[in-house]
Amino acid sequence: MSAPRTVLHRLAPWAPSLALVALALPLEALARGGGGEHYSRPQSDSRNGGGGGDGLPIWLLFEVVRLVFRYPKVTLPLLVLGGVAYWLYKRNLHPDATTRRALDQYEAEQRTLVSSRDVSGWVNALKLKDPSFELEPVLDKARRLFLDLQQAWFLRDMTPVRPFLSDATWQRFDVQLKLLDSQGIRDAITDIEVGDVRLIGLTQSEWFDSIQVRVHARMRDTDVPARFTDAQATDAARKAPLEAFTEVWTFVRKPGAQTRIGEDLFQGKCPNCGAPYKGGAANRCEFCDAVVNSGNYDWTLSEITQGVEHTRYHRTVDGLMQARQADPALNLEVLEDRASLLFWKWISAQSQGDTRGLAKVATAQAVQGLDSELEGLRRQGRRRVFLECAVGSADVRALEVDPSGYDRAHVEIRWSARMGVGPVGERPPQLPTVPQRFVFTLVRKHGATTNTANGMSTNRCPQCNAPLTNSAATTCDFCGTQLASGERDWVLASALPFEAWNANQGRPYSPGPRRNTVRSAPVSQPIAPSGAEGSDVVMDVQERQRLLYMMAAVAAADGTVTSAERKLLKLCSERWGVDWANVEMALNAGPQLFDRLVTRGSPEAEVFLRNIVEMALVDGRIDRKERRMLESAAAHLGLQEQLASMLSGQ
Numbered sequence: 203m204s205a206p207r208t209v210l211h212r213l214a215p216w217a218p219s220l221a222l223v224a225l226a227l228p229l230e231a232l233a234r235g236g237g238g239e240h241y242s243r244p245q246s247d248s249r250n251g252g253g254g255g256d257g258l259p260i261w262l263l264f265e266v267v268r269l270v271f272r273y274p275k276v277t278l279p280l281l282v283l284g285g286v287a288y289w290l291y292k293r294n295l296h297p298d299a300t301t302r303r304a305l306d307q308y309e310a311e312q313r314t315l316v317s318s319r320d321v322s323g324w325v326n327a328l329k330l331k332d333p334s335f336e337l338e339p340v341l342d343k344a345r346r347l348f349l350d351l352q353q354a355w356f357l358r359d360m361t362p363v364r365p366f367l368s369d370a371t372w373q374r375f376d377v378q379l380k381l382l383d384s385q386g387i388r389d390a391i392t393d394i395e396v397g398d399v400r401l402i403g404l405t406q407s408e409w410f411d412s413i414q415v416r417v418h419a420r421m422r423d424t425d426v427p428a429r430f431t432d433a434q435a436t437d438a439a440r441k442a443p444l445e446a447f448t449e450v451w452t453f454v455r456k457p458g459a460q461t462r463i464g465e466d467l468f469q470g471k472c473p474n475c476g477a478p479y480k481g482g483a484a485n486r487c488e489f490c491d492a493v494v495n496s497g498n499y500d501w502t503l504s505e506i507t508q509g510v511e512h513t514r515y516h517r518t519v520d521g522l523m524q525a526r527q528a529d530p531a532l533n534l535e536v537l538e539d540r541a542s543l544l545f546w547k548w549i550s551a552q553s554q555g556d557t558r559g560l561a562k563v564a565t566a567q568a569v570q571g572l573d574s575e576l577e578g579l580r581r582q583g584r585r586r587v588f589l590e591c592a593v594g595s596a597d598v599r600a601l602e603v604d605p606s607g608y609d610r611a612h613v614e615i616r617w618s619a620r621m622g623v624g625p626v627g628e629r630p631p632q633l634p635t636v637p638q639r640f641v642f643t644l645v646r647k648h649g650a651t652t653n654t655a656n657g658m659s660t661n662r663c664p665q666c667n668a669p670l671t672n673s674a675a676t677t678c679d680f681c682g683t684q685l686a687s688g689e690r691d692w693v694l695a696s697a698l699p700f701e702a703w704n705a706n707q708g709r710p711y712s713p714g715p716r717r718n719t720v721r722s723a724p725v726s727q728p729i730a731p732s733g734a735e736g737s738d739v740v741m742d743v744q745e746r747q748r749l750l751y752m753m754a755a756v757a758a759a760d761g762t763v764t765s766a767e768r769k770l771l772k773l774c775s776e777r778w779g780v781d782w783a784n785v786e787m788a789l790n791a792g793p794q795l796f797d798r799l800v801t802r803g804s805p806e807a808e809v810f811l812r813n814i815v816e817m818a819l820v821d822g823r824i825d826r827k828e829r830r831m832l833e834s835a836a837a838h839l840g841l842q843e844q845l846a847s848m849l850s851g852q
Contacts, residue, residue, distance in 0.1 A: 332459070352421070390425070398417075399418070540692050593617045609647075637744035646691060754788035811844065
């Protein structure tokens, strides 16, 4: 009997199992289809036993195929049954992309659910200040702006919608388009359908009325090469599935602004004087000099949030009342918009390897520090890459007042991206979308005041109101006013991961000696998150993901991940509700997953470990498995003694 036939007979009893293995290969390949920023599930890595052909010897695969041809009446039905069984098995283990999208839609619906009574109350509150206000025309304009914005995004030219967007929102789209272009791709969308558009919230302050509008929509969306024409991109998008999503759009307007029926930007008229408005980079009316996207005269789009990330809460900010004693017009809406603007300029500088766009809005120390990092990468022929970069929230955490020097604003920015460092001209390896948590510290000379005339137009010279350019000069290109020093407006002093900032309490920026600084919390104690009672670690799914991905990156930093460590990380993924496949991808990516990892034995490492302990204590106790996980994390962080003191009180 020949050797091949002997192998064939040996395999016969295992035909069903082999059929399942053989069928798993094309199914796994299909799950990796699509690619780009729209991938629905992470890729497995053959080094860890997943995916690819390394898991099945090629000779065995040939024998399975031969078995199919030799005994088709037996093996073909087994293949079909095995395939169905495998599909059901995989579906029960992990929800597929369709299921996850349905779950996201359900969560978005729950997060944005309001009563008709609430809506009536909000409308009446607005009518008290603006008798001509009507809800339906505002929702119709939001619907139209949504469609116009999608069209502008598809054509890669946001100019037509610029007058409707705050400066930070405009900067966001501009940077995101450049990030796509740097990767040689464009976003192709078609078949856009806007469903339900409704009011779901109102916040009123002395300086702004803010309305939240929920938009239910569907579209076909995919990535295509940047060289594709609009027609080619549309044809490619038509092959993508029609997907539903929910977004929450926040519009702001100055209290006292009145609805001008038939005289607004949608009719091509200045919302202040009603004269024809022709647009332009300055966003100013040539007749009355009004800044049309300031929010001073009509509703301006200041924020777009995914429905699953929408939250409604009231924030308290340490030091806000003290800061308003020196600057009565200081308000969170403008300050957070300014911080978002600086964030996108910070991302742009890193992705393009060019800090000129930061020169006018960041201190010399901040620009020099970033320049040094980028120069180090250039010498290695490498660059930083950000894919799917998005901001979840920008919230002022605390304000510090220094009557003899510079006031400081700490703004926490939650964002996410698939980011990494790779050779210039090459696309980086597939990485998971990782939640990031940074605190941006902004500084401004004490005594400087908020320019209320600019409103939400935060990318302007505080002296002449001209739009800021991207030149390398630290002064206004039109009037020569010094901008980067913080003498007149908030500028970026530092951008630190949350642990680093929390560990040193945002060590103050001080051009000279620091004295008489007013704080509302002692330096030795961490400042609690705005609007939260106690820690926000437990309830925030993005924060749980971030902590677990960082744990994986720390574990992989030494180049070796033991089976015990992998098992403990898997335990965390199950208990914290984080997809294990993404944790595996974080393990494979290693330290490059984050801008920087916490240093062993450092104060920020202790902050990180304390957050993990709080997570483990969510149910009031730490069991044996959780203790082993914490001990492993503490060993990597060099904090075994500190862990003992953290656990001693439980």
